[in-house]
Amino acid sequence: MATDRDELPVLIVTGLKQEARIAAGPGLTVICSSSNPVQLREMMVSFDPASIRGIVSFGVAGGLNPVLRSGDIVIASEIVAARQRWSTVASLTENLVALPAKRKRQIVSGVLVGVEEVVTGQVGKAALRATTGADAVDMESHIAARYAEHYGLPFAAVRVISDPAHRALPELTMNAIKPNGNVDMWKVMRGIARNPKTIPHLISTGRDFSRALRSLKGCRHALG
Numbered sequence: 001m002a003t004d005r006d007e008l009p010v011l012i013v014t015g016l017k018q019e020a021r022i023a024a025g026p027g028l029t030v031i032c033s034s035s036n037p038v039q040l041r042e043m044m045v046s047f048d049p050a051s052i053r054g055i056v057s058f059g060v061a062g063g064l065n066p067v068l069r070s071g072d073i074v075i076a077s078e079i080v081a082a083r084q085r086w087s088t089v090a091s092l093t094e095n096l097v098a099l100p101a102k103r104k105r106q107i108v109s110g111v112l113v114g115v116e117e118v119v120t121g122q123v124g125k126a127a128l129r130a131t132t133g134a135d136a137v138d139m140e141s142h143i144a145a146r147y148a149e150h151y152g153l154p155f156a157a158v159r160v161i162s163d164p165a166h167r168a169l170p171e172l173t174m175n176a177i178k179p180n181g182n183v184d185m186w187k188v189m190r191g192i193a194r195n196p197k198t199i200p201h202l203i204s205t206g207r208d209f210s211r212a213l214r215s216l217k218g219c220r221h222a223l224g
Contacts, residue, residue, distance in 0.1 A: 055154070
């Protein structure tokens with residue numbers, strides 16, 4: 001039998017505007033942190049936990065497991081951060097785990113690690129993988145999981161690999177994210193003008209990101 005709480009929306013926590021646009025829809029409340037953990041905590045503190053029935057962290061992630069490629073989907077079984085761990089709730093993950101597999105992408109149940117700053121290089125990714133055993137890394141899931149635990153809300157996370165473990169993110173792309181979550185293309189262009197050698201790397205990163213967003217769109221219907 002449905003309860004009043006069952007009629008409440010699910011809160012979708014994202015880091016980028018592109019992720020938020022994909023997630024938006026009926027029965028969902030979407031917030032975007034602009035890849036800023038401090039900003040996300042402020043947003044979560046001001047959010048009324050009585051107005052939602054659960055939380056899903058939704059977006060792209062950096063790959064730590066070397067077998068995962070851009071576009072592969074990680075359905076979190078657990079979130080780790082520092083010495084804390086949070087398990088996800090089956091009632092929210094069952095639809096995600098049942099996503100249909102498609103050619104050139106795989107869906108795995110794995111561990112996400114939350115960090116406060118972007119992990120851009122291969123060495124840093126390898127070290128994080130070695131110390132946590134995580135399959136992917138993002139900057140939102142641990143904050144959302146902590147909030148969910150505090151208020152007794154069910155929590156799940158679905159993250160799509162954007163930059164695989166073997167790829168280092170160009171620092172330029174990280175510095176170009178605006179406070180609203182959009183990318184400052186003028187800043188990107190100025191960076192390219194100063195260092196044209198970054199162009200091939202930016203192209204590869206862009207292709208990976210586009211592939212990840214296409215895969216993320218395929219997850220959207222499971223959020224409801």
